[in-house]
Amino acid sequence: MAAIRAEGLYKVFGRRPDDVVRQLDEGASTEDVVARGATPAVIDVSFEVQPGEIFVVMGLSGSGKSTLIRMLNGLLTPSAGHVHVGDRDVSMLGAKELRQLRSEEMSMVFQHFALLPHRTVLENAAYALKVRGFDKETRDEKGRDALNLVGLSGWEDRLPSQLSGGMKQRVGLARALAAETDIMLMDEAFSALDPLIRREMQDQLIDLQHRLNKTIVFITHDLNEAMRLGDRIAVMRAGRIVQIGTPEEILREPADDYVAEFVKDVDRTRVLTASSVMEPVTEQAGSHDQYGRVSANTLLSDVFAMTERNPLPLAVVDGDNRTLGVINERTLLHAMVRADEGQAREQEASHG
Amino acid sequence: MGDIKAWLQAIEEWRLPLGRWVEQFVDWLTDTFPAFFEFLSDVLFGGYEALADLLIWPMDVVMILILGVLGVLARGWRFGLGGTAALFVISLLNLWDPAMETLALILGSVVIATVLAIPIGIAAARSDIVSNVVRPVLDFMQTMPPLVYLIPAIILFGVGVVPGLIATIIFAMPPGIRLTELGIRQVDQEVVEAGHAFGSAPGEILRQIQLPLARPTIMAGINQVIMLALSMVVLAGFVGAPGLGQEVLSAISRVEIGPGAEAGLSVVILAIYLDRVTAALGTGSGASPGSALSRWRTRFAGRVSVRARTTKEDT
Numbered sequence: 001m002a003a004i005r006a007e008g009l010y011k012v013f014g015r016r017p018d019d020v021v022r023q024l025d026e027g028a029s030t031e032d033v034v035a036r037g038a039t040p041a042v043i044d045v046s047f048e049v050q051p052g053e054i055f056v057v058m059g060l061s062g063s064g065k066s067t068l069i070r071m072l073n074g075l076l077t078p079s080a081g082h083v084h085v086g087d088r089d090v091s092m093l094g095a096k097e098l099r100q101l102r103s104e105e106m107s108m109v110f111q112h113f114a115l116l117p118h119r120t121v122l123e124n125a126a127y128a129l130k131v132r133g134f135d136k137e138t139r140d141e142k143g144r145d146a147l148n149l150v151g152l153s154g155w156e157d158r159l160p161s162q163l164s165g166g167m168k169q170r171v172g173l174a175r176a177l178a179a180e181t182d183i184m185l186m187d188e189a190f191s192a193l194d195p196l197i198r199r200e201m202q203d204q205l206i207d208l209q210h211r212l213n214k215t216i217v218f219i220t221h222d223l224n225e226a227m228r229l230g231d232r233i234a235v236m237r238a239g240r241i242v243q244i245g246t247p248e249e250i251l252r253e254p255a256d257d258y259v260a261e262f263v264k265d266v267d268r269t270r271v272l273t274a275s276s277v278m279e280p281v282t283e284q285a286g287s288h289d290q291y292g293r294v295s296a297n298t299l300l301s302d303v304f305a306m307t308e309r310n311p312l313p314l315a316v317v318d319g320d321n322r323t324l325g326v327i328n329e330r331t332l333l334h335a336m337v338r339a340d341e342g343q344a345r346e347q348e349a350s351h352g
Numbered sequence: 353m354g355d356i357k358a359w360l361q362a363i364e365e366w367r368l369p370l371g372r373w374v375e376q377f378v379d380w381l382t383d384t385f386p387a388f389f390e391f392l393s394d395v396l397f398g399g400y401e402a403l404a405d406l407l408i409w410p411m412d413v414v415m416i417l418i419l420g421v422l423g424v425l426a427r428g429w430r431f432g433l434g435g436t437a438a439l440f441v442i443s444l445l446n447l448w449d450p451a452m453e454t455l456a457l458i459l460g461s462v463v464i465a466t467v468l469a470i471p472i473g474i475a476a477a478r479s480d481i482v483s484n485v486v487r488p489v490l491d492f493m494q495t496m497p498p499l500v501y502l503i504p505a506i507i508l509f510g511v512g513v514v515p516g517l518i519a520t521i522i523f524a525m526p527p528g529i530r531l532t533e534l535g536i537r538q539v540d541q542e543v544v545e546a547g548h549a550f551g552s553a554p555g556e557i558l559r560q561i562q563l564p565l566a567r568p569t570i571m572a573g574i575n576q577v578i579m580l581a582l583s584m585v586v587l588a589g590f591v592g593a594p595g596l597g598q599e600v601l602s603a604i605s606r607v608e609i610g611p612g613a614e615a616g617l618s619v620v621i622l623a624i625y626l627d628r629v630t631a632a633l634g635t636g637s638g639a640s641p642g643s644a645l646s647r648w649r650t651r652f653a654g655r656v657s658v659r660a661r662t663t664k665e666d667t
Contacts, residue, residue, distance in 0.1 A: 073549060075545060075548055075549060099551040099552070099553060100551065101551075102548070102549055102550060102551035103550055103551025104551070106549075107549070107550065108546070108549040108550070110542050110545070110546055110549075111542070112540075112542050114540070114542040114543045114545065114546035115543070115546075116543060116560075116561060116564075116565075117543075117565065118564050118565065127546075127550055128550045128551070131550050131551050131552050131556065132551070175550075179550065185549075
């Protein structure tokens with residue numbers, strides 16, 4: 001069963017949201033309802049998040065992604081549609097059950113950290129446990145464990161104001177981890193950080209995810225970040241999801257020009273894997289035995305690095321060392337060129 | 353023709369009887385709830401008497417030293433010594449007892465005004481409707497010339513301490529309400545959202561997040577309440593409230609500049625002392641680095657962190 005299931009979610013700000021939802025349902029365009037004074041932030045969004053998956057929602061500011069994530073834990077009530085967490089319908093929960101859901105099943109990490117400035121790092125990390133009524137000893141112990149996980153041992157008694165941005169967000173992450181919820185919602189969690197720190201935090205999150213196997217919904221406006229972290233990515237535009245897919249799917253088959261435009265700037269070598277670009281074996285069986293070998297899920301950037309030692313072509317092999325396909329120079333160039341295809345075609349057209 | 357003339361004259365002479373309506377309302381109040389006003393009056397008067405007696409009971413010098421030590425704790429040696437000297441001036445003017453009566457009036461009215469203002473401010477911060485209702489009432493309370501409050505206060509409570517207290521409470525309360533509302537509304541929404549996102553109940557968010565973060569602003573409001581109360585208790589002398597107000601009033605009525613200046617200076621000294629002490633208590637960090645309070649805080653914090661570190665090494 002899906003960890004989170006969203007069905008036909010709408011969120012409309014402004015007066016008479018029900019009417020606006022009906023109009024949108026009947027085919028009114030976003031511009032029409034905006035002209036009438038309503039602000040539709042999320043329009044007819046459906047998706048499922050599987051347990052243990054990092055599901056990234058990517059979109060520019062104003063695309064409705066922050067509104068969307070806030071409907072998942074009931075901070076905002078949908079104008080229409082349903083959110084199921086496990087077997088529970090979030091919109092059907094009373095105030096008390098909703099608080100229980102938030103404290104025991106879903107934790108959240110915020111863009112600007114949202115730490116309590118008057119509490120120590122340890123108290124911040126253990127905040128969720130305090131809400132749940134654990135005694136001080138347990139809180140301190142679990143808080144310390146969580147801080148340890150994010151590499152902040154020794155900072156327990158500082159105040160958040162004494163920490164750098166990256167460290168603050170580690171506390172934010174520790175606070176979510178200490179809650180020991182299966183689901184973590186991360187709202188632009190790394191967007192306020194410097195590029196180098198952001199990269200470090202992404203690595204740390206990937207590393208933690210290998211160990212803890214949480215279900216993570218991650219909001220970002222940075223497609224490179226989305227591609228790095230996401231098992232699957234939902235691309236949002238003007239309140240709607242325009243494409244859901246794995247990073248490779250989105251890179252190889254962008255659903256429309258909007259997504260294609262985004263994908264242009266992505267470093268393809270860090271998303272595409274050997275198996276996604278390889279060509280079928282055409283030579284006679286056995287002739288590729290002397291080729292260098294790469295495993296199927298090796299990133300292209302690593303394949304490039306390998307070519308220094310092993311001349312092309314390379315054989316792509318699975319876990320049992322069976323050859324799945326080959327990579328030669330043409331394959332690699334082809335994979336790199338595809339991103340610029342659209343551009344090239346445009347140029348051709350303008351010349352013609 | 354004659355009819356129209358008579359009409360016009362009648363219209364011209366007609367006057368909105370607002371004053372009479374207010375009179376009727378106040379009469380109705382006194383007729384309908386006499387027991388309530390009597391009870392309120394007894395409680396306020398009893399409370400004031402006890403507080404004033406307590407403040408006057410020690411010898412002048414002892415009380416001055418107590419207040420001086422409080423000043424040292426709040427802001428450091430320099431303020432403590434200066435404050436002690438300034439308070440000593442009041443004593444040398446032979447105005448110590450009226451000054452303590454005034455202090456009792458202030459403390460009494462400030463405590464009551466604060467106890468009323470903070471919940472109202474919280475309610476206004478949480479509900480736009482409450483906020484919109486409260487705001488014009490506060491404007492009214494603050495802009496109505498304060499002496500006008502004294503009239504219904506006299507009718508309801510007679511002459512003396514109680515109408516002075518009531519008028520002071522009404523006059524001093526608005527900044528307490530306004531700054532409580534402002535302080536809570538200014539708390540970072542993302543932090544409040546974090547409280548919700550981790551499953552805190554609204555009451556917990558208020559106590560653990562909103563009030564602590566709004567504290568400096570709320571304390572600035574209470575500081576303002578104290579300052580307004582101080583200016584009003586002097587006016588309250590007009591309705592027979594004791595204290596420095598009486599001294600000022602008698603100086604005015606006899607047009608004597610000397611006693612007037614002495615009483616006025618005493619009010620100023622009391623005001624500055626109260627302002628600085630409450631401001632320091634308010635901000636927390638506002639306690640100057642040299643003050644005993646701040647040193648005690650640092651030492652305490654240090655001990656806590658040392659203890660935390662040693663327990664960690666033990667495990």
